[in-house]
Amino acid sequence: MNYTFIGDIHSAADDLEVLLQAQDIQGSRLIFLGDYIDGVSTRTGTHTTDSLEPLKVLDIVMDRVRHYEDVALLGNHDDFWLQTAYGDDLSYQTWRLNGGANTWRQLGIHSNSPIIVTDALNQQPLARYTKFLAQLPLSWSTASLLAVHAGIDWNFPVDQQVRDDMMWIRDDYYFDKTKNFHPNKIGRIMVTGHTPVQSIKNDGYGFLKMQADPQDTPRYLIDAGSRSGAANGGIFALTLSETGDVLAKNWVIKQQLLDGNLPHLYD
Template identity: 65%
Template sequence: MTVTLIGDCHAAADDLRVLLQAPALQTGRLVFLGDYIDGVATRAGTLQPAPLDPLGVLDIVMAQVADHGDVALLGNHDDFWVQTAAGDDLSYQTWRLNGGAKTWRQLGIHSSNLAAVKAALTHDPLRRYTAFLQQLPLFWATPELLAIHAGLDWDRPLSAQARDDLLWIRDDYYFDRPGHWHRNLTNQVIITGHTPVQTLRDDGYGMITMQADAHDTPRYLIDAGSRSGAANGGIFALTLAADGTVLAKTWVINGRVVDGNLPHFK
């Protein structure tokens, strides 16, 4: 069995449609790592705005899950939607400041009042999207692979992880000291999204391999900055064999499939 892990989309339905046609994604299971909504339209180096279509991304992902048995994980931005639909004021306020106000307009919600946003998310036509997001898992695992949106607290087993860490953790998962990758304390290859690679290492590549040394089990960060404003922002897909061997790296930037093994700067 092969599995293709797909990084954060952030409302880039156009790029996602192109990605799903790539040869490496035609067999095996797909695992989406979350953050389907809340993108920005600007891209460094151009004045041409990028289209944002959060419902288009969700329609595609929902169809893949329903029709093909693929897997979709919950991301922290998707959780804003879930918690706001439940009436949580802190999530609503945090979402509003982190792309929510723009996303609401894209969803047809023309009010920034919590009660109005909650009502819209829990009634037609948005109710089915809310129901889908509410039931998404926080991780997907096999004995050899572990996919999570953000990462792990290394002091806890997977069964005892805090929900917020699985959705939000960054530096404590990445590093054990500044500039040095934390050793992978599991026996699984770990694949995460959540943090655009451009914010950690702006070398033109769409993924980062994290290993404390050559003997460390690899971890892969595959958030390639889709709709983040980065000039080379796009959706990255990493195809692995069942044992974690890398089979293919596919990257879509601005509607074009590029070789994910190579750097691309725009």
């Protein structure tokens, strides 16, 4: 079986619908890397305004999981929703400052009151989404592959990772103390999202291949900046074989399906 890993979506239902029609991914099992909600509607340096449809994205992902046996991982933004529904005030405050206030309006919640927001997330029509998010795993793996939303702490085995690192870690996962790419200590190909590639290396590519040296087992970062404000922000899909061979790269920007092997820069 082949596997297609799909990076952060952030409410871009229109781009996701286009991506799912890509010929290269048909018949492969989809692994969504999390962050289905939140996002911004504007792009740096442009007059483009994008739609934000968090519930439509969740509906699409839920359908894929339930009817196609695809996999959806929990991202940190999705966890904002979940922990706020559980009544955690810190998560509510963090979410409010990181896209939540806008997302609540898109969910039909017209208040910033934590009590009202929490109550709405636990009642229909939103309760079914809360229930779905609550059962999402933090990782997915085979003998050759490992996918998590953010990354892992290299100081601990995979089975001893803490929840926050798997959803939040950044530089300590990417780089060593000399700011070179950290060696892959687990020997499995890893695929992650969480950090837009444009914030690390803005060269027009929608993915970042990380290797400490040519013999190092590769890691792929495929958050292509969907609804992040990046001018070329979009959703990236990386298709791998069971042994980790790269079979296809697809990238959707502004509802256009593009060759993910090539750079795409927008002025």
